Amino acid sequence: MEVKLFGAWPSPFVCRVEWALKIKGIKYEYIEEDLYNKSSSLLKYSPINKQVPVLLHDGRPIIESMVIIEYIDDTWKQNPILPTDPYRRAMARFWAQYVEDKFYESVKRAFFTEGEEQKVAVELAVEALKPLDQELKGKKFFGGEEIGFVDLVAGWIAHWLGVVEEVLCIKVVDPENFPSLCAWMKNFVEVPVIKENLPARDQMPGFYRMLRQSGLASCDGKQQS
Amino acid sequence: MAGDQELKLLGSWASPFVIRARIALNLKGVGYEFLEEGLGTKSELLLKSNPVYKQIPVLIHNGKPICESMIIVQYIDEVWAAAGPSILPSDPYDRAIARFWAVYIDDKWFPLLWKIIIAKADDEETAEAAEQVIAGLQLLEEAFEKCSKGKDFFGGKSVGCIDIALGCYFGWVKAAEKMAGVKLLDKEKIPLLMGWAERFCSADAVKELMPEVDKLIEHGKMVRARLNAAATN
Numbered sequence: 001m002e003v004k005l006f007g008a009w010p011s012p013f014v015c016r017v018e019w020a021l022k023i024k025g026i027k028y029e030y031i032e033e034d035l036y037n038k039s040s041s042l043l044k045y046s047p048i049n050k051q052v053p054v055l056l057h058d059g060r061p062i063i064e065s066m067v068i069i070e071y072i073d074d075t076w077k078q079n080p081i082l083p084t085d086p087y088r089r090a091m092a093r094f095w096a097q098y099v100e101d102k103f104y105e106s107v108k109r110a111f112f113t114e115g116e117e118q119k120v121a122v123e124l125a126v127e128a129l130k131p132l133d134q135e136l137k138g139k140k141f142f143g144g145e146e147i148g149f150v151d152l153v154a155g156w157i158a159h160w161l162g163v164v165e166e167v168l169c170i171k172v173v174d175p176e177n178f179p180s181l182c183a184w185m186k187n188f189v190e191v192p193v194i195k196e197n198l199p200a201r202d203q204m205p206g207f208y209r210m211l212r213q214s215g216l217a218s219c220d221g222k223q224q225s
Numbered sequence: 226m227a228g229d230q231e232l233k234l235l236g237s238w239a240s241p242f243v244i245r246a247r248i249a250l251n252l253k254g255v256g257y258e259f260l261e262e263g264l265g266t267k268s269e270l271l272l273k274s275n276p277v278y279k280q281i282p283v284l285i286h287n288g289k290p291i292c293e294s295m296i297i298v299q300y301i302d303e304v305w306a307a308a309g310p311s312i313l314p315s316d317p318y319d320r321a322i323a324r325f326w327a328v329y330i331d332d333k334w335f336p337l338l339w340k341i342i343i344a345k346a347d348d349e350e351t352a353e354a355a356e357q358v359i360a361g362l363q364l365l366e367e368a369f370e371k372c373s374k375g376k377d378f379f380g381g382k383s384v385g386c387i388d389i390a391l392g393c394y395f396g397w398v399k400a401a402e403k404m405a406g407v408k409l410l411d412k413e414k415i416p417l418l419m420g421w422a423e424r425f426c427s428a429d430a431v432k433e434l435m436p437e438v439d440k441l442i443e444h445g446k447m448v449r450a451r452l453n454a455a456a457t458n
Contacts, residue, residue: 048329048364060318067324074317086303090291097293098277131277 003028004056006042008035009199010207012156013065014053019152020069022193024076066096066153073149082149095135095142096153102128104156107172111164111208112215122170129178136180140187147191155194158185163204167212232257233285235271237264239444241393242294243282244434248389249301251430253309257284264447295327298389310383319372323379323386326368330390334361338394341401341409343449355407358398359414365391366415373417377424384428392425400441404449 005021005028007014021028033042033052045054045061055062055071062071073081082089106125110118132154136142142150157173165171175182189195234250234257236243250257262271262281274283274290284291284300291300302312314320340354372379372387379387402409412419426435 048333057318062318062321062325064325064328067321067328070324071317071321074320086300087286087289087291089303090296090300093296093299094291094293097296 002056002058004031005029006031006033006039006045006052006054006056008033008052010204011035011052012160013051015197015199016152016155017053017055017065017068017072018197019155019193020072020081022197023079023081023147024072025078026072026076066100069149069152081152083143092143092149095132095150099132099150099154099157103132107161107164110168110170111212114216118168122168122172125172126177129173129181133178133181136184139180141184147188147194151188155188157181158188158194159198159201160204163201163208166205167208231285231287233260234258235260235262235268235274235283235285236281237262238436239264239441240281241397244393245294245389246282246284246297246301247434248384248393248430249298249312251434252312252384253301253305255301255305255308264444265451295331295386295390298386310380311385312380312389313386314380322372326365326372326379326387327390329361330365330387330394334358334365335394337361338398338401341405341407342397342445343452344405345449345453351405351407355405355409358401358409359411362409362415362418366418369417369421373421378421378428384425384430388421388425392422392431395422395426396436396438396441397445399438400445403438403442404445 003021003026005014005017007018007030009032018030031039031041033039035052038050042052042054043050045056046052046063049063051063053063053065053068055068057071057075062068069081082092103125106121106128110121110125113121141147142154161172165173173181173185189198232250232255234243234246236246236259238261247259260268260270262268267279270285271281271283272279274285275281275292278292280292282292282294282297284297286300286304291297298312314323337354337357341351341358344351344354368387369379373381376382378384379391384392398409401407410419410422425431
């Protein structure tokens with residue numbers, strides 16, 4: 001049973017898949033992709049998205065990070081990532097999708113824009129955090145006592161958001177306004193499987209500054225996808 | 226089982242997302258109370274059940290709300306697993322493929338269709354969006370060939386996840402064609418999908434739910450007018 005993961009070291013989407021693999025104790029071969037010079041293998045396995053992560057299991061590719069995590073959970077039954085109860089599964093999927101669609105998309109827009117457009121995006125991002133902070137009240141993690149699906153999907157907030165804030169000179173997560181979220185961020189990065197699998201913090205601003213510059217440069221007035 | 230469980234669906238006749246939930250419930254033979262939300266109004270129950278998005282569909286099962294159409298479909302498939310055919314495939318790899326296409330359809334393909342529906346007359350972007358919608362349909366044509374394995378639906382013998390994810394938009398595709406004067410459904414380019422669409426729309430679980438295209442056009446014009454008015458304010 002051969003498992004390979006095409007990834008890129010700074011990518012939070014790749015990281016969340018690695019966390020899932022490590023939680024399950026699955027051995028895999030990691031293949032680093034240069035995002036500015038993608039390999040023919042990557043383009044073969046992900047012809048539509050042309051993006052990392054791509055999981056290859058016995059030669060068959062699975063793409064889209066949240067789809068990959070559900071695939072991992074469906075295939076390897078130890079240390080479940082999603083709850084077994086259908087209602088709690090629905091809630092986990094709901095909050096994971098919320099983090100992606102509402103919070104991440106606003107942060108991404110802020111990252112690739114300037115001026116007034118950026119200001120509006122940052123405001124939307126801060127607004128989007130409120131339900132997340134509310135959801136965490138009384139809980140150590142989104143998954144309860146242990147990390148689960150939502151924690152993995154939201155995990156980038158705990159390590160990558162600070163880099164975005166640094167690069168853009170903005171503040172999104174204010175401890176005064178989001179106490180539960182801040183506590184969660186601290187707890188999340190202390191979980192051993194997470195702590196041992198985070199990209200080097202000091203290397204990230206340089207990469208993200210370059211990413212922002214190339215994004216702004218290729219954006220001819222229209223919103224980047 | 227359905228008799229002593231309370232099941233409500235908040236929705237609207239025109240919404241493709243609501244149609245998804247209703248198809249899933251029909252596939253499982255589950256009875257429910259349908260509560261119609263009017264265009265431009267949001268009931269107390271909706272605001273209370275879906276405070277985050279304030280959108281339909283919302284499935285309320287024994288008082289507990291479930292939101293977001295594909296999440297609702299998976300919930301129905303899991304709760305009533307034994308009651309009807311499986312909506313998600315049983316094999317994990319096939320499930321991943323189904324989930325991938327559902328994400329592609331909603332995140333990449335539908336926004337292009339929506340652009341066409343709400344475009345003002347002579348909008349330059351409409352032609353480009355139409356080309357991209359057609360390109361997407363060609364990808365889905367190839368996906369159909371792989372997933373159906375010669376059978377009637379993406380899900381094989383019966384309507385499944387991708388059928389529901391894509392099929393719910395079929396009426397709106399036809400409405401968009403008429404509203405914007407573009408051809409999106411070309412039998413020459415997507416012969417398999419055209420055959421599939423006919424079978425999908427006449428499937429037992431689906432046939433009563435697909436709205437008439439003329440009514441969708443009327444509805445689409447109203448939505449477009451409201452959006453354009455809001456944009457200019």
